[in-house]
Amino acid sequence: MTGSVSTLAYPRILLKISGEALAGDQRFGFDTETINRVADEIIGVVEMGTSVGLVIGGGNIIRGSQLAQLGMDRVSADYMGMLGTVINALAVQDNLERKGVATRVMTAIRMEEVAEPYIRRRALRHFEKGRVVIFAAGTGNPYFSTDTAAALRAIQIKANVIIKATSVDGVYSADPKKQADATFYPEISYRDVMLADLKVMDQTAVTLCRENNLPLIVLNIHRPGAIASAVRGERVGTLVR
Numbered sequence: 061m062t063g064s065v066s067t068l069a070y071p072r073i074l075l076k077i078s079g080e081a082l083a084g085d086q087r088f089g090f091d092t093e094t095i096n097r098v099a100d101e102i103i104g105v106v107e108m109g110t111s112v113g114l115v116i117g118g119g120n121i122i123r124g125s126q127l128a129q130l131g132m133d134r135v136s137a138d139y140m141g142m143l144g145t146v147i148n149a150l151a152v153q154d155n156l157e158r159k160g161v162a163t164r165v166m167t168a169i170r171m172e173e174v175a176e177p178y179i180r181r182r183a184l185r186h187f188e189k190g191r192v193v194i195f196a197a198g199t200g201n202p203y204f205s206t207d208t209a210a211a212l213r214a215i216q217i218k219a220n221v222i223i224k225a226t227s228v229d230g231v232y233s234a235d236p237k238k239q240a241d242a243t244f245y246p247e248i249s250y251r252d253v254m255l256a257d258l259k260v261m262d263q264t265a266v267t268l269c270r271e272n273n274l275p276l277i278v279l280n281i282h283r284p285g286a287i288a289s290a291v292r293g294e295r296v297g298t299l300v301r
């Protein structure tokens with residue numbers, strides 16, 4: 061580690077990345093260039109001295125809610141979605157470790173042949189040793205999103221902030237890709253997010269963050285250095301608190 065933790069606004073972060081982000085323009089599967097770029101962003105933050113926990117969605121492989129809408133049993137569909145997040149976690153772990161960053165995948169569903177089971181104290185020990193920890197398989201329960209998993213894990217590991225890396229610059233009053241006149245919010249409260257029903261995170265995740273005074277930064281993953289800027293406390297994206 062080359063950075064000083066004392067100079068960081070957020071010494072420990074939980075980074076939430078959508079599965080779609082790993083697919084790049086393909087929208088399905090993996091885009092090697094995109095995964096390389098995301099890994100480099102994570103490495104840059106680790107080199108600053110930040111402890112990094114990571115939750116990755118599975119939408120580039122399978123989305124349980126969509127399968128349920130097509131008639132599949134919701135519980136089975138959600139478990140399939142959880143397995144998709146494990147695949148993504150292993151892909152990012154491989155990339156990080158090939159670049160020399162010690163990484164551990166911890167899953168909420170036991171599968172010891174490929175990853176460690178999630179044990180909070182063990183996760184904290186990994187952070188003490190400077191490892192990146194990827195939390196996969198959501199909460200291990202159907203009906204809960206990876207947003208909720210990110211909020212839950214962030215609270216459990218005592219993260220200072222959740223950074224949600226998306227494909228837009230922050231929180232808007234509407235989808236800026238569909239409405240060019242959507243209003244950008246540089247800062248907003250969790251209460252206003254809930255009242256306006258803004259699609260920042262699902263309501264369960266927002267409630268967890270609000271009740272535990274955990275700030276959330278929403279930023280654009282495609283802007284180089286955005287995550288590092290947020291960790292230093294620079295104004296980037298939208299701050300929700």
